[in-house]
Amino acid sequence: MAAVAIAGVAIAxxxxxxxxxxxxxxxxxxxxxMPGDSTPILNTARQYANxxxxxxxxxxxxxxxxxxxxxxxxxxxxxKLELARGANPEAKxxxxxxxxxxxxxxxxxxxxxxxxxRLTPAQAQAREPATMRKLATEMAAGMTNMTTQLAAVPAxxxxxxxxxxxxxxxxxxxxxxxxxxxxxxxxxxxxxxxxQIITTQSAQVxxxxxxxxxxxxxxxxxxx
Numbered sequence: 001m002a003a004v005a006i007a008g009v010a011i012a013x014x015x016x017x018x019x020x021x022x023x024x025x026x027x028x029x030x031x032x033x034m035p036g037d038s039t040p041i042l043n044t045a046r047q048y049a050n051x052x053x054x055x056x057x058x059x060x061x062x063x064x065x066x067x068x069x070x071x072x073x074x075x076x077x078x079x080k081l082e083l084a085r086g087a088n089p090e091a092k093x094x095x096x097x098x099x100x101x102x103x104x105x106x107x108x109x110x111x112x113x114x115x116x117x118r119l120t121p122a123q124a125q126a127r128e129p130a131t132m133r134k135l136a137t138e139m140a141a142g143m144t145n146m147t148t149q150l151a152a153v154p155a156x157x158x159x160x161x162x163x164x165x166x167x168x169x170x171x172x173x174x175x176x177x178x179x180x181x182x183x184x185x186x187x188x189x190x191x192x193x194x195x196q197i198i199t200t201q202s203a204q205v206x207x208x209x210x211x212x213x214x215x216x217x218x219x220x221x222x223x224x
Contacts, residue, residue, distance in 0.1 A: 041142035045173040048135045049180050057186035059127070062117055064181050065109045065190070066124035067136055068197075071174055072102040072109075074143035078150055078170065082163040085155040090211065091163060094204065098167075101200065105193065116187065139173065146170060161216050164208045171201040171208075 048067070052060045079095035086092050113119045119127070128136065146166045153162040174197055181194035212218040 039169060041139060042169060042172055042176065044135050044138045044142070045176045048132060048139065049177050051129070051132050051135070052177070052180040052184060055129075055184075057184060058117070060180065060184045061186060061190055062113065062119060062124040063128045063132060064177065064185075064194075065113050066121045066128070067139075067177065068174065069106050069109050069121045070125075070136075070140060071143065071170075071177070072106050074140075074147060075102055075167070075170055075174075076106075077147050078163065078167060081147070081150050082159065085153075085159040086163060087156045088160040088211075088215070091160045094207070095163065098204075105197075108189075108193065112187070112190065143170065143173075161212070161218075164212050165218070168205050168208050168212075171205050174201050175205075 052064060055063060076099050079098040082095035083092055083099075086095065110121060113121060113124055117124065125133065125136065146169075150159070150162050150166050153159050178194040178197040181190060182198070185191040185194060
């Protein structure tokens with residue numbers, strides 16, 4: 001039976017949720033959320049967040065908006081795979097929420113870049129310091145790899161499990177990068193959005209971790 005590793009979890013191509021849960025031993029997922037035990041992509045997100053704190057408010061806003069637009073687009077791609085290939089109604093409903101909510105946020109952030117700075121997302125990204133562009137490229141490559149691995153998982157319950165396992169660290173990246181903007185943002189609307197991203201995606205991480213534990217016997221380490 002083929003297996004694909006996503007977010008540190010081997011996802012087997014089982015044909016049913018009950019059989020899959022019985023066949024797979026308890027696994028620890030999202031260990032990157034535990035201090036000192038981070039995956040490379042989350043460490044990269046932390047470095048990027050630290051660099052945001054060193055920019056001027058305007059520079060930080062431009063970099064954050066460009067990066068979060070790209071991050072949201074990757075989440076939407078993963079969620080669309082779940083809608084097309086998943087079997088669990090709850091996971092598919094969450095995927096639809098991600099698509100709807102983050103599509104709206106992409107529109108808002110794109111408009112803010114245009115209205116506040118007369119920039120497109122690509123132009124804002126090009127203005128980042130070289131070290132931050134390198135980190136952003138590394139994060140983008142990691143997100144592309146998540147999507148590619150998710151697409152390789154067989155449709156059905158295995159796809160549900162893989163989607164949840166991959167979306168947890170993906171959300172954690174957004175949470176980490178959004179934290180500096182709760183103090184660094186110059187525009188109140190962006191300050192509010194950063195807080196909403198943290199609140200919404202933290203709640204979704206807890207929900208996905210519960211589903212992984214209850215349906216698949218996967219133990220997750222969730223940030224409080």
